[in-house]
Amino acid sequence: MTGQPLDAGTIAELPKVLLHDHLDGGVRPSTLLELSDAQGLVLPADDAEGLASWFVTSAAAGSLEAYLATFDRTLAVMQSADALRRIAREAVEDLAADGVVYAEQRYAPELHVSGGLEPQQVVDAVTEGVEEGVAAAAGAGRRIRVAQVLTAMRTGGNAADVARLALENRLRGVLGFDLAGAEAGHPPSRHAAAFRTLRYASFPVTVHAGEAAGAGSVAEALHIAGAIRIGHGVHVIDDVVLGEPTEDDPWGVEKARFGDIAHWVRDQQVPLEVCPTSNVHTGATPSIAQHPVTPLLRLGFAVTVNTDNRLMSGTSLTQELAALVEHAGWTRDDLRDVTLTAAWNGFIHHDERAELVEDVIIPGFTERSNGRHRA
Known part of the structure; x- marks a missing residue:
């Protein structure tokens, strides 16, 4: 029956949409071991299970900087086209x-050129891999559409080049631009030329903001960078004063008071690419049960749920949703709502979104709620 809690097995069968997943944060441990061995690189564990555990332990150090430091291991083997x-x-x-039917994979071309590749060769290699993966999934009876999002680093100086690269590949599967990296001291205004180029080209932008900094960082992403989605965005809750919790309203959302930034984000239904487990690991929130994603959803913000980095957080989209069901009391209706929000805010065109919603997501949730598996 709709609205009831779900188990992980059922969630795994539901159609899911993933908007925020980093390519260099989702490498299979077994692949990392194999590629590292071929290059003579030493890893902190010599088996896949031990390596997976090391990543989760190291990434869960409680800060964004410590979390990001683990990427040195994956990036080291991601310097060749193969x-x-x-x-x-x-x-x-x-x-x-994992049942994901639409995904956006993001990566920073500038982080994959130390082995001699040109940025366009990086995009070419990823594009070929995505196409091979989609074909392999189809052969296994799974439908998935994958778009690419090119990332520039807040701390770097290549944003304008990445913007041009994204535009040059917009007909080859690159559908968005992202700005990522340490928020503090690295505002989007440093990359104004890149955002101006993208805005004039009518190209979608998402920005990591409100992850390790406050609601003001979200405002900068929206009003300076022109972002139409926010990566993470959980600290927009800092601009909301929640009411006293009651038995019927445990978060105090009914008497919540909004600041100007929170009003804008909710009024404009700016999609928030929330990554619950990652936020716990970086210290943005103490637990899934206390994660602001739940009051944000209850308050009517445009919430989506994402993995961020599956290797570092030891997670999948099924696990993220199951954790919210188990620890935050989410229901099937909640899962359906955030999935629909994600589908309607992907960087594919509107008619493609409509087809995804009408032909895949709504039927998938309906069939599961009736006790039948999707084909």
Whole structure:
């Protein structure tokens, strides 16, 4: 029956939409071991299970900086076309196996050129891998559509080049631009030329903001960078004063008072790409049960649920949703709502979104609620 709690097995069968997943944060441990061994690189564990555990333990140090430091291990093996193609293919296969029907894979081309690749060659390799992964998923009876989002780093100086690269590949599967990295001291205004280029080209932008900094960072992403989605965005809750909790209203949302930024984000229904487990690991929130994603959803913000980095957080989209069901009391209706919000705010065109919603997501949730499995 709709509205009832779900188990992980049922959630795994539901159609899911993933808007925020980093390619270099989703490498299979077994692949990382194999590629590292071939390059003579030493890892902190010599088996896949131990390596997976090391990543989760290291990433859960309680700060964004410590979390980001673990990427040195994956980026080290992602400097050749063959490795990028393989990792992209496997990422798509893994997402499809998890029931994801639409995904956006993001990566920073500038982080994959130390082995001699040109940025366009990086995009070419990832594109080939994505296409191979989609074909492999189809062969296994799984439908998935995957778009690419090119990321520029807040701390770097290549945003304008990444913007041009994204535009040059907008007909080859690159559908968005992202700004990521340490928020503090690195405002989007440093990359104004890139955002101006993208705005004039009518190209979608998402910005990591409100992850390790407050609601003001979200405002900068919206009004300076021109973002139409916010990566994470959980600290927009800092601009909301919740009411006294009651038995019927445990978060105090009924008497919540909004600041100007929170009003704007909710009024404009700016999609928030929330990554619950990652936020716990980086110290943005103490637990899934206390995660602001739940009051944000109850307050009517445009919430989506995402994985961020599946390797570092030891997670999948099924696990993220199951954790919210188990620890925050989410229902099937909640899962359906955030999935629909994600589908309607993907960077594919509107008619493609409508087809995804009408032909895949609504039927998938309806069939599962009636006790039948999707085909």
